[in-house]
Amino acid sequence: MMATWRELFLVHTTITRWVHEYAPKLKDKITKHLKKNTDSYRLDETYIKIKGTWQYLYRAVDLEGQTLDWLKRESR
16 A cells, blocks of 8 residues: 655555664664653652642652652642
């Protein structure tokens, strides 16, 4: 089956060969720019006042100090 796109005729096996050829090269270039993922994190709990009401703020922080996720609740 041939696909046409702007006067370019491709067979599906051509695309498959491109993926097999260039995917490992792209992976090598991209992985050094991606953030390293670690399973280690710390949970930070604090009690803050928002619009006159006290609420709990929980933050998950990774080893580099970046906030992974947060949660605000009125009760503990």
